[in-house]
Amino acid sequence: PGTPRVALVTGTSSGIGEAVVNMLCQQGHQVLAVDFNEAGKTVAEAAGAAFFQADLTGGDACRAAVADAVKRFGHVDILVNNAGIQHVESIEAFAEDKWRRILDLMLTAPFLLMQAAWPYMREGQWGRIVNIASVHAQVASPGKAAYISAKHGLIGLTKTAALEGGESGITANALCPAYVRTPLVDSQIADQARMHGMEEQEVIEKIMLKNAAIKRLIDPSEVAALVAYLASDQAGAVTGSSWNIDLGWTAQ
Ligand code: NAD
Structure with a gap:
């Protein structure tokens, strides 16, 4: 096991986020699990993580989540942007509020969280930003305009963070699961x-x-294993990349 770090993980009451919290706790990291669903508290406690309840569609909630991690653990080293939702509708019928909610949660929140965590990562000259994108950050499917736009945007944010973080020991990478x-x-x-x-x-x-x-x-633990690698000391040369875990989907 590497050096114990402080990790903030979003969207942790189920699925991939839950698996990531379990994995990072098992590796001895101090973890703050952030979710708007109260069920996240039970999941976090079972894994040995702390819990902060927040609806990350709001900017103040994003900043408060980072502040809570800092209050508890002194700093933030690892940020895993995972919280996400889906809404399936044709472009013609897609409700504006649904579009905005998805963009707020899946693109603006990752930006605001990394912005708030950045000074602590820079100060420690070590940071790992892992963004859970999707195969839908690489290719589209009909009916998922907001999700696909947010995920494609997240790749752009990941690359920008990689360039800006390079001199401060901060890496940023995206995962693209099917x-x-x-x-x-x-x-x-x-x-x-x-x-x-x-x-x-x-x-x-x-x-x-x-x-x-x-x-x-795919099993959530298979995604969590790659998150753990990208969040590790060994992945220090890996930045600005997108990792497909897509069962070969984009190979054709
Ligand atoms: P999930 O529904 O099991 O988990 C999503 C989590 O986000 C939940 O804990 C939910 O409570 C939380 N959340 C939702 N809205 C929130 C809000 N406003 N504020 C705070 N937390 C909120 O879904 P999952 O499949 O584990 O998805 C996790 C991530 O992985 C998402 O970004 C998703 O787009 C991505 N992803 C999933 C798949 C898949 O097939 N499941 C594939 C590719 C990418």
Whole structure:
């Protein structure tokens, strides 16, 4: 195990965020789990992490989350931007408030969180920013205009942070997973099954894994393992990159 660090992880009450909190705690880091869902408290406590409840669509909430980590642990070394939501609708019918909420949570919050954490990372001359993007940061699918725009934007933010952080020991990288078995995807499977009059297994095989070379969903722990690597001392030469964990989706 490397040097113990202070990590702030967002979107931690389930799915990928929960797996990341578990992994970073197991590695001996001090972790602040941030989520607007109170269920995140139980998840955090079970893993040995602290919890801060915040709706990250607000700028003050983002700054308060970093301030809470600093109050508890003195600084922030690792930031994992993971909180995310989905809304599926055609561009023609997409509600403006849904568009803004997705951009606020999935693009503006990562920016404000890294802005607030930056001085502490620079001061320590060591920082790791890991942004959970998506295969939908590389390619599009119909009906997901806001999500895809936010995720593509997150890649641009990641590259900019990499350039600005280079002289201060701060790295920034993005992860681009295809479908991971989480509550977010379970609800999409159920919706699509209803919409197309299909069995759930058929939705997984025919829709979600249509472009995948490896025909299975990804486990959250597989994503967490790559987060842990990118957050480690050993990954100090890796910055500005996007890591596909996409079952071969973008290989074609
Ligand atoms: P999830 O729904 O299990 O977790 C999302 C978390 O974000 C939840 O804990 C939720 O409470 C939290 N959250 C939602 N709105 C929030 C808000 N306003 N403020 C604070 N927290 C909020 O989903 P997941 O699948 O684990 O997704 C995590 C990330 O991974 C997202 O950014 C998602 O886009 C990305 N991702 C997921 C998949 C997948 O297939 N599951 C694939 C690629 C990328």
